[in-house]
Amino acid sequence: MILLFMPDKIAENNISSPNETAMKILIVDDEPPIVKLISSIISRYGYAFETAVNGIEAIEKAKTINPDAILIDVLMPEMDGIEATSILKKNPKTMHIPIISFSQIGDNETKIKCLNAGANDFLSKPVDPAELIIRLKNIILLKKAEDIKARNEVLMETINTVESAKKEWELTMDCISDIVMLINVKDTILRCNKILSSMTGKSYDELVGMKWQDVLKESGFTFKIKPPATIEYSHPSGKYFVYDIYYLKELETSTYAAVITLHDITERKQAEDILEHKNEELETAYGDLKAAQSQILQQEKMASIGQLAAGIAHEINNPVGFVMSNLNTLQKYTDKINEFVKIQSDSLEDAAKGLGIEGAKITGEIAEHKKSRKLDYIAGDSVNLIRESLEGMERIKKIVQDLKSFSRVDEAERKTANINEGIESTVNIVWNELKYKATVKKEYGDIPPIKCNAGQLNQVFMNILINAVHAIEEQGEIIIKTRHEDNNIFISISDTGSGIPADKINRIFEPFFTTKEVGKGTGLGLSIAYDIVKKHNGDIIVESEVGKGTTFTVRIPVVEK
Ligand SMILES: Nc1ncnc2c1ncn2[C@@H]1O[C@H](COP(=O)(O)OP(=O)(O)OP(=O)(O)O)[C@@H](O)[C@H]1O
Ligand SMILES: [Mg+2]
Structure with missing residues (x-):
């Protein structure tokens, strides 16, 4: 078929060339003059082209060169344009390529068939070059617009997916009570979750770009290292966190360096504190119990002593009584005997003087007997022995009295007593310990x-x-x-001893506090003393x-009777 070529007409219509360089058109026709004509028209407008002589070749080339459009004749040997169009439009590899079919003018039936097979446009022969170019351009533009629209839709879908994923992650990060920060190699915050804002009082925009250490420091966070390797942060609000860092290995080359988390352990810590407190209470209670038990033992010991x-x-009291009375009588008897012996020997001496030599012999013999038996010494010494025994018995009597007064076991209840007397008996009881090292004033x-438990107060002294x-x-x-x-x-008791550092x-009244070597001190003495004085509504002051x-200095209030 002959196609008219009308260059002037094209010029008149002022058709612009496609902007895209090297748009490739596949021209399919078995008649070389037509192929030549069409190719010359489209190359004038900057299109590149490839050719095929029938439908089969057209399908093969379309697959390999992927043209921007196909211009295809209807009547061709081996496979016509309609069948080729239908195959091209069904194949996923080629279905996107816009196709313009061309055939004889007025052949409406063919035109319908072409469009029905999937052709995007139809041109009647003889082809008007201007129309050809415009239609070609339009169909490519249309295709491009469709492509852009499709790509836009995909893009929008991707954006939506990304947006909702972002939102989900933000919600996830914001609903947890742990602080999460994404930081770069320079320790700068790139992202963080909401809790950091609320803990620091800074907005998200303020936080991003700051050094994470500065942010925590400015907001009053302090940290301590708990061996072996736990870093614990605390916030003035009373919250506690455990620090952790996760390095982003896959992103080593990018700007991301690590994710820092501060895991909220406030509840755990509170539970631990309660437990610790309870433990302390238990320990104190156990200590009190131990002390109370020891005090009871000590008091029982004192009571049994x-x-x-x-x-x-x-x-002892009874024998002491009669031994003392006997000694007194014996003292009187001895005095009388000594007196009598003296009278007797004086009389004997007077009588002997009258008897002359015989008398002197008798007195000499008596003096000899007296001397050999040391009677003069015995007479003098027995007086001393009786006096010393009486003194000894006096001391025994005093010790017995002191023992009674010190223990006062018969006085479980408070009775009126004189503190000076109590101290005196106590000093006597411990005299043996005191006398070698101290002079006591x-x-x-x-x-x-005062009304008191004198036995207990004596224990204090x-x-x-x-x-x-x-x-x-x-x-x-x-x-x-x-x-x-x-x-x-x-009552003040001062010593010139070592003093207390x-x-x-502050610890000397604690039960079991002692600086003495094992066996010498139990550390209970002062705690017992303190308890006894407290029971008397008094107190003890130490200056050292x-x-x-x-x-x-022990203070005991005088209780009114
Ligand atoms: N007069 C003092 N001078 C120096 N230190 C003293 C004096 N009195 C008490 N202390 C100190 O206080 C500690 C506690 O005294 P406390 O009487 O309670 O126990 P203790 O004497 O060590 O043992 P315990 O009395 O049970 O045998 C003593 O170990 C000692 O260190
Ligand atoms: Mg003591």
Whole structure:
């Protein structure tokens, strides 16, 4: 078929060339002149082209060169344009390529068939070059617009997916109570979750770009390292976090360096604190129990010693009584015998003088007997022996009294007693311990009798006195003073011992606190003393200077009868 070529007409229509360079058109026709004509038209407008002579070749070439459009004739040998169009439009590899079919003018039936087979446009022969170019351009533009639209849709879908994924992650990160920060190699925050904002009072935009260490520091976070390798952060709000870092290995070359998390352990910590507190309470209760038990044991020991002492005192009292009375009588008898012996020997001497030599012989013999039996010495010494025995018995009597007064086991309840007397008996009881190391000065004031448990108070004085003598290394002094002031009785016991260092003075009343070697001190003496004094509504004050000495002052209020 002959196609008209009308270059002037094209010029008149002022058709612009396609902007795209080297748009490739596949021209399919079995008639070389037509192929030549069409190719010359389209190459004038910057299109490149390839050719095929029938439908089969067209399908093969379309697959390999993927043209931007196909211009295909209907009537061709071996496979016509309609069948080729239908195959091309069904094949996924080629279905996107726009196709313009061309055939004889007026052949409407063919035109319908072409469009039905999938052709995008139809041209009637003879082909008007201007129309050909416009249609070609339009069909390619249309195709491009469709492609862009399809790509846009895919893009929008991708954006939506990304957006909702982003939102999901943000919601996920924001709903947890742990702090999460994405940081770069320079420790700068790239992203973080909401909790960091609320803990620091800074907005997300402020936080991004700051160094994470600065952010935490500015917001009052402090940290400590808990061995072996736990870093624990605490916030002034009372929250606790455990630090962790996760390095982003796959992104080593990019700007990301690591994810830092601060895991919220506040609840765990609170539970731990409660547990620790309970443990401390338990330990204190156990300590109190132990101390109470030891005190009871100590008191029981004291009580049984007291009972024993009182029993012995009672048993000794009677024999002491009659031995003393006998000794007194014996003293009188001895005096009388000595007196009589003296009278007798004086009379004998007078009588002997009258008998002359015989008398002198008798007195000499008697003097000899007296001398050999040391009767003069015996007479003098028996007086001394009886006096010393009486003194000894006096002391026994005093010790018995002291024992009774010290233990006061018979006085479980409070009774009126004189503190000076109690101290006196206590000093006597511990005298053996005191006498080698200390001189004891007593300055007893005029104090009224008070209602107290005298046995227990004596124990207080004894514990303080024993401590005092223990504090004296070689020789020292213990001064005991009592006074009555503002309805209180003050008993102070001072020593010139080693003194108590400042770091220990607050602990001396604790049960089991001792600086003494094992076996010498249990550390209970002062805690028992403290308890007894507290029960009497009083208190104990300690003043001490290392190297100079210590004074314990016990205050007991005078209880009205
Ligand atoms: N007068 C003192 N001078 C120096 N230190 C003293 C004096 N009195 C008490 N202390 C110190 O206080 C500690 C506690 O005294 P406390 O009487 O309670 O126990 P202890 O004497 O060690 O043992 P315990 O009395 O049970 O045998 C003593 O170990 C000692 O270190
Ligand atoms: Mg002691």
